[in-house]
Amino acid sequence: QVQLVESGGGWVLAGGSLRLSCAASGRTFSAYNMGWFRQAPGKERDFVAAISWGGRSTSYADSVKGRFTISRDNAKNTVYLQMNSLKREDTAVYFCARGGPYGSMWPPRPRDFGSWGQGTQVTVSS
Numbered sequence: 001q002v003q004l005v006e007s008g009g010g011w012v013l014a015g016g017s018l019r020l021s022c023a024a025s026g027r028t029f030s031a032y033n034m035g036w037f038r039q040a041p042g043k044e045r046d047f048v049a050a051i052s053w054g055g056r057s058t059s060y061a062d063s064v065k066g067r068f069t070i071s072r073d074n075a076k077n078t079v080y081l082q083m084n085s086l087k088r089e090d091t092a093v094y095f096c097a098r099g100g101p102y103g104s105m106w107p108p109r110p111r112d113f114g115s116w117g118q119g120t121q122v123t124v125s126s
Helices: none
Strands: 004-007 010-013 018-024 032-039 045-051 058-060 068-073 078-083 092-101 120-125
Touching (some): 004 092, 045 068
Parallel strands (some): 010 120
Antiparallel strands (some): 004 018, 018 078, 045 058, 092 120
């Protein structure tokens, strides 16, 4: 069972930037798609971004396109989420999750993700 540990959350003013990291345990990280989701208070968990196992393909929610960038370093077993031009509505707990293995459907569906991390809080204020 993979373990995922997010870090990099915090408090930032609107318009600012944060970079989230998610470190994965195990030897099979590079064989799986990875994703980021977020959950605001009182709301459901929503898809934010995904990256294919080799890093060549990415997918974003419309609300973050052009502002967020997902990337991965398979040598470090880590996936990143660079968040720029942050807005108050980006405030949420951000989770990383493991998607399907090599050859899985692309773009992935939210139900394709499992093995969630514990989350990291991002708070954007104006």
